[in-house]
Amino acid sequence: MKSYDVAVIGGGIIGITSAFFLSRLGKKVVVLEQGCLATRTTANSFAWINASSKAAKGDYHQLNASGLAGYNELAQEFGEEPLGLNPCGQLYVVRTNDDTRYHELRQRWELLQEKNYPTAWVEAKELPNLEPSINFNQEYEALYNFGELCLDAPRFSRFLAEQIRIKGGVVLENTEVLELDISSSGHIRGLRTKIETLEAEKILLAAGASSAEMLAQLTGFSGFANRFPLNKSPGLLVTTPNLSPRKLTRRVIYWEQTPDLHILPHFSGGWRMGADDTDGVIANDDTEENRRAAAGSLLERARERIIGFPETLSINDCSIGVGIRPVPEDGISIADVLPGSENFFVVVTHSGVTLSPILGKLMAEFMESGTRPRELLPYSLTRFPGFQ
Ligand SMILES: Cc1cc2nc3c(=O)[nH]c(=O)nc-3n(C[C@H](O)[C@H](O)[C@H](O)COP(=O)(O)OP(=O)(O)OC[C@H]3O[C@@H](n4cnc5c(N)ncnc54)[C@H](O)[C@@H]3O)c2cc1C
Known part of the structure; x- marks a missing residue:
């Protein structure tokens, strides 16, 4: 039987990054x-790496800021290009006559400055220099988070998978984990796939939005399917085809207005966009018709706001994707050992693109040493009723 120090279930960004840091600690991983x-x-x-959207969230803001720092460290080592990192910065733009939102954004700016976050306020006259293709009409100002990035998340994950292999680890695709291998005394010895049983000293579940169902299936305790404190929140993103040599927008941009629009330059040479209200439409009723209507509305918003956005581009030219956000019930991460077990760990989070370098690193340290790093204290499962 093949034997590993750690088996990681799930080859998304969270599982791969955790396995990468485990292999750096000398662990034999699969x-x-x-x-x-x-x-x-x-x-x-959307894969925007940021801590500015969590400015009011204390420890959680700090965790996200450490995620950004983690990307910068990896970029120093491997370079931005192979990792799929774009250090483009981000702008929240707001109308100066929208008193409520303007005030909220100024408050966020103050909070970020108190935390020494790389941020600046941009006056109306300076905005066209930053984003020449946006129709600002002198009525907007912006909060500029110049240290933020965006990521080609699949490329980053595949790059780290290669690093795991270089270190002697194993990365298996098309390999579903069916159940845990548990001894008669209740000790988790490993896991079973369709083809084989693998021995592993420790196991990490990083199954994203299907974590609750996976816990139920793997442990044979069906109660986890409902008891595990995780919500699923769908999000719709439209990606245009490659529009080069157009420049359009350069940064991640959030319009703080109704209807909103979030847009960023995608690695494909196109632009990726989404919005809160269009997410709401498909959350209520995810039909093909609603997806296309929501996507059409996003393209319309981009056309109105961005000078040079192609007039004839239609949703038939674009790809429409729906992703399911794994959102723990209180909105912040879960990164813990399963209470009652010594060797079965769980990590699941929203903002997983931002957080993967720090959560992966901390989980690797936790699993290696058996001692929970101080930074992980707020993210235990025991904060939820039913796990105390
Ligand atoms: C629309 C949208 C916008 C977002 N925007 C941002 C953003 O701007 N910034 C940000 O930081 N985050 C953002 N997020 C959140 C972020 O994308 C997620 O938190 C992150 O991708 C979760 O990664 P994961 O590895 O946990 O999950 P996944 O990528 O879903 O990976 C889990 C993997 O586990 C595998 N798996 C499950 N069960 C088994 C099994 N039994 N055996 C083997 N494999 C199994 C699945 O096949 C899957 O590949 C966004 C999410 C969405 C949907």
Whole structure:
């Protein structure tokens, strides 16, 4: 029987990054992915690496800021290009006559400055220099988070998978984990796939949005399917085809207005966009008709706001993706050992693109040493009723 120090279930960005840091600690790892690497939520993510949207969230803001720092460290080592990193920065633009939102954004700016976050306020006259293709009409100002990035998340995951292999680890695709191998005394010895049983000293579940169902299936305790504190929140993203040599927008841009629009330059040479209200439409009723209507509305918003956005581009030219966000019930990450077990760990989170370098690193340290790093204290499962 093949034997590993750690088996990681799930080849999304969270599982791969955790396995990468485990292999750096000298652990013999195997990653098991039921489909192809990074093709589920990780592939259907906006993939903006940021801590500015969590400015008011104390420890969680700090965790996200550490995620950004983690990417910068990896970029120093491997370079931005192979990792799929674009250090483009991000702008929240707001109308100066929208008192409520303007005030909220100024408050966020103050909070970020208190945290020494790389951020600046941009006056109306300076905005066209930053984004010449946006029709600002002098009525907008912006919060500029110049240290933020965006990521080609599948490319990043595949690159780290290669690093795992170089270190002697194993990354298996098309390998679904069916159940745990548990001894008569209740000790988890390993896991079973359709083809084989693998021995593993420790197991990490990184199954994203299907974590609750997976816990139920793997442990044979069906109660986990309902008891595990995880919500699923769908999000719709439209990606245009390659529009080069157009420049259009350069940064991640959030319009703080109704209807909103989030847009970023995608690695394919096109642009990726989404919005909160269009997510709401498909969350209520995810039909093909609703997807196309939501996508059409996003293209219309982009056409109105971006000078040079192609007039004739239609949704038939674009790809429409729906990703399922794994969102723990209180909105922040779960990164813990399963209470009652010594060797079965779980990590699941929203903002997993931002967080993967720090959560992966901390989980690797936790699993290696058996001692929970201080930074992981707020993310235990025991904060939820039913796990205390
Ligand atoms: C629309 C949208 C926008 C987003 N925008 C951002 C953003 O801007 N910034 C940000 O930081 N985050 C963002 N997120 C969140 C982020 O994308 C996710 O938190 C992250 O991708 C989760 O990664 P994961 O590895 O946990 O999940 P996944 O990518 O879903 O990976 C889990 C993997 O586990 C595998 N698996 C499950 N069960 C088994 C089994 N039994 N055996 C083997 N394999 C199994 C699945 O096949 C899957 O590949 C966004 C998400 C969405 C949907």
